[in-house]
Amino acid sequence: METAAIGLWGVPLAILAGAIRVSTPFIFVSLGETITERSGRINLGLEGTLVFAAMTAYAVDVLTGSPWLGMLAAMAAGAVFGSIHGYICKWPGVNDVAIGIAMMQFGLGLAFFLGKPFIQPVAPHLPSLPLGFWSSVPQLRSALDVNVLFLVGAALAFALKWAFANTGVGLMLRVVGDSSDAARALGFNPDRVRLLATALGGALAAVGGAYLSLSYPGSWNERISSGQGLMAVALVIFARWNPVGCFWAALLFGGAGALGPALQSVGVSQGYYLFYAAPYVLTLIIMVANSSPTRPAAGMPGALASR
Amino acid sequence: MTISADAGVERTGGPLRSRLRPLAETLARRAEPVAIGLSGILLGLAVFSLFILAVGKSPTTLFSLMYVGGFGSWFSVQNSLSRAAPLLLTALCVALPARLGLIIIGGEGALALGGVAAAAAAMPLVGSSPPWLALVVMAAAAMAIGGLWIGFVGYLRHYRGVNETIASLLMAYIAIALMNHLVEGVLRDPASLNKPSTTTLPVAYMIGKLPGVDVHWGLVIGVAACVVSYILIETTTWGFAARISGGNTRAAQVQGLPVGRLIVGFTALAGGFAGLAGMIEVAAVQGSANASIVAGYGYTGILVSFLARHNPLAIIPIAILLGGIEAAGGLIQRRMGLPDATVLVLQGVLFVVILFCETLYGRFKIFNPELWTRRA
Numbered sequence: 001m002e003t004a005a006i007g008l009w010g011v012p013l014a015i016l017a018g019a020i021r022v023s024t025p026f027i028f029v030s031l032g033e034t035i036t037e038r039s040g041r042i043n044l045g046l047e048g049t050l051v052f053a054a055m056t057a058y059a060v061d062v063l064t065g066s067p068w069l070g071m072l073a074a075m076a077a078g079a080v081f082g083s084i085h086g087y088i089c090k091w092p093g094v095n096d097v098a099i100g101i102a103m104m105q106f107g108l109g110l111a112f113f114l115g116k117p118f119i120q121p122v123a124p125h126l127p128s129l130p131l132g133f134w135s136s137v138p139q140l141r142s143a144l145d146v147n148v149l150f151l152v153g154a155a156l157a158f159a160l161k162w163a164f165a166n167t168g169v170g171l172m173l174r175v176v177g178d179s180s181d182a183a184r185a186l187g188f189n190p191d192r193v194r195l196l197a198t199a200l201g202g203a204l205a206a207v208g209g210a211y212l213s214l215s216y217p218g219s220w221n222e223r224i225s226s227g228q229g230l231m232a233v234a235l236v237i238f239a240r241w242n243p244v245g246c247f248w249a250a251l252l253f254g255g256a257g258a259l260g261p262a263l264q265s266v267g268v269s270q271g272y273y274l275f276y277a278a279p280y281v282l283t284l285i286i287m288v289a290n291s292s293p294t295r296p297a298a299g300m301p302g303a304l305a306s307r
Numbered sequence: 308m309t310i311s312a313d314a315g316v317e318r319t320g321g322p323l324r325s326r327l328r329p330l331a332e333t334l335a336r337r338a339e340p341v342a343i344g345l346s347g348i349l350l351g352l353a354v355f356s357l358f359i360l361a362v363g364k365s366p367t368t369l370f371s372l373m374y375v376g377g378f379g380s381w382f383s384v385q386n387s388l389s390r391a392a393p394l395l396l397t398a399l400c401v402a403l404p405a406r407l408g409l410i411i412i413g414g415e416g417a418l419a420l421g422g423v424a425a426a427a428a429a430m431p432l433v434g435s436s437p438p439w440l441a442l443v444v445m446a447a448a449a450m451a452i453g454g455l456w457i458g459f460v461g462y463l464r465h466y467r468g469v470n471e472t473i474a475s476l477l478m479a480y481i482a483i484a485l486m487n488h489l490v491e492g493v494l495r496d497p498a499s500l501n502k503p504s505t506t507t508l509p510v511a512y513m514i515g516k517l518p519g520v521d522v523h524w525g526l527v528i529g530v531a532a533c534v535v536s537y538i539l540i541e542t543t544t545w546g547f548a549a550r551i552s553g554g555n556t557r558a559a560q561v562q563g564l565p566v567g568r569l570i571v572g573f574t575a576l577a578g579g580f581a582g583l584a585g586m587i588e589v590a591a592v593q594g595s596a597n598a599s600i601v602a603g604y605g606y607t608g609i610l611v612s613f614l615a616r617h618n619p620l621a622i623i624p625i626a627i628l629l630g631g632i633e634a635a636g637g638l639i640q641r642r643m644g645l646p647d648a649t650v651l652v653l654q655g656v657l658f659v660v661i662l663f664c665e666t667l668y669g670r671f672k673i674f675n676p677e678l679w680t681r682r683a
Contacts, residue, residue, distance in 0.1 A: 044472065088659070091666035097410055097472060099662050101609060106655025112648035227480050234473045273491065277484035280477045284469075287477075293468035 017143030018258020021216045025208035026250035027153035029232035032204030039197035040177040040303030044100025046205040047229025048107020049081045053209030055115035058220035061123040074210040075203040082202025086195035126215045157247035178302035240299035256282045332676035339674035347664035351657040376638035377631025385521045391630030395529030396584035397608025398622045403577040405617040408553040413475030414581040415605025416482030417456045421449035421582025422589045426505040426596035453582020454575035461574025465567045504597035514591035525587035536619035
């Protein structure tokens with residue numbers, strides 16, 4: 001028996017495998033939120049976008065048989081959700097945090113409404129790369145069966161960090177996020193930049209949602225997300241609005257999320273629900289450790305810090 | 308977009324005019340939230356109608372069913388009122404901190420733990436103490452844990468600078484995990500096989516119905532909590548201080564107001580109300596703490612509070628309205644073949660549209676006396 005042979009080594013291995021699997025939606029949602037927040041706005045509604053995207057991706061996958069088409073449809077839906085948020089928030093007197101909460105409830109409701117017929121059917125998954133082909137230990141093989149989106153997300157994190165620092169669009173985004181007045185002086189329209197940044201953020205969060213339904217756990221139901229969209233927003237603060245930081249933080253969160261199932265797989269059944277709370281407790285601890293009552297967090301975009 | 312307010316009278320400005328002016332100003336200020344709120348609701352219903360048309364159903368049928376299911380008969384009115392009871396309390400959990408400038412959305416967690424605390428507190432008392440005492444202890448336990456839960460969020464906000472919106476929601480997830488842990492563990496009644504629950508309360512130890520109607524006392528408790536909150540916020544010194552620190556924290560601190568204690572106190576009271584909602588769900592509806600008490604009342608309460616613009620008295624009619632919409636959900640599902648999430652979609656649309664309408668404040672001359680004298 002291989003399970004007996006690797007014994008308790010199964011726990012860290014399961015956590016590693018889980019970290020890769022569970023972190024992927026965190027990576028995309030937090031990168032999306034980073035783009036939005038770097039432009040000077042907070043979109044708390046990404047939880048709704050995530051769930052709606054998961055539903056859209058799965059529904060299109062069921063109807064067409066192509067997971068990649070599902071992914072595209074989800075991204076389009078995410079961009080629409082982001083655009084609605086971005087459009088409404090440009091009006092004076094509108095609170096972007098409150099609109100985010102409203103968009104979250106709207107997205108969840110709409111996903112449950114339209115998603116009812118797609119709970120039962122089975123649809124093809126996104127492909128994964130068997131990076132563990134060299135090993136004969138099945139647990140290691142399955143742990144290293146890395147999904148493509150994880151690798152895309154990792155590459156995207158580094159690409160975004162580079163783009164923020166070195167491209168015209170990245171600089172424009174940061175100027176808008178640090179000061180609307182400075183941006184206007186340079187001839188940029190802050191509302192338009194923020195609208196596009198929120199739409200792009202929504203599209204990226206939607207990739208995370210599509211991953212949930214098309215790869216892991218790999219089906220659509222109303223409990224598919226357990227607050228990943230919100231934890232990702234907290235994660236952005238922890239990562240100091242740095243895309244590469246988001247990637248590492250997402251891995252950490254993924255590991256915390258995998259703790260419960262990993263312990264359960266080796267027969268630890270006590271306190272099962274408490275281990276499920278681990279990611280939330282971790283997020284809270286990290287937020288407490290990273291916040292200060294007197295000064296804004298390091299790296300915070302100026303437009304967010306000054307209000 | 309401005310509507311001119313009888314400019315003709317203004318030019319003359321006689322003695323009657325000057326006596327009526329303060330009244331007119333008050334009326335105009337009071338009318339603004341009502342007019343904008345009602346227009347927002349109508350606009351939201353219009354957007355929702357388009358959605359219903361788009362999925363090939365009739366909005367008129369849906370709205371008439373919503374009326375029948377929510378308020379069309381004495382039976383449905385009683386049902387709506389029973390559903391409004393927890394909403395009154397969870398809406399207060401959003402409204403009180405909002406007056407201090409905090410957006411707290413984790414009432415669902417305080418409700419869940421309040422329910423568990425109430426059920427746990429009842430265990431040693433059932434059979435050995437009079438029912439009224441047991442109910443008082445249950446309510447106190449529920450309010451204490453709810454107050455602790457949300458008060459901690461307020462503490463983190465003020466003393467550690469932690470974003471209260473995200474923190475409260477994380478605390479809600481932790482609370483629900485804790486509830487599941489307790490209800491499926493130490494507090495579980497071995498007799499509850501398929502649905503883990505705490506020991507069921509004997510009928511004598513439950514909150515009864517109001518005399519003559521099929522609505523439990525939770526409604527009265529909820530309305531009383533709203534009235535008390537209104538008095539607290541609008542007429543007491545504490546409420547005044549809270550509103551000042553909600554308007555401008557720095558100014559409040561310069562004035563020497565105890566901002567930290569105000570924030571912790573008001574968030575704790577808010578959480579206490581949400582905890583009380585959990586106790587009422589256990590002691591008036593479910594009879595025991597189980598997963599059914601996490602039914603989304605905490606989240607609907609957010610919508611109620613925002614629709615009421617965080618005014619505790621306005622929460623009362625709006626909670627009843629939304630209670631009615633939720634009560635009609637089953638009827639819409641059966642008669643029209645629409646999913647139960649229809650109500651969620653309506654709530655989401657209303658929420659987004661109403662917040663959008665916040666931008667209309669101050670744009671209409673008729674509602675803003677300071678614009679009356681200014682000449683165009």
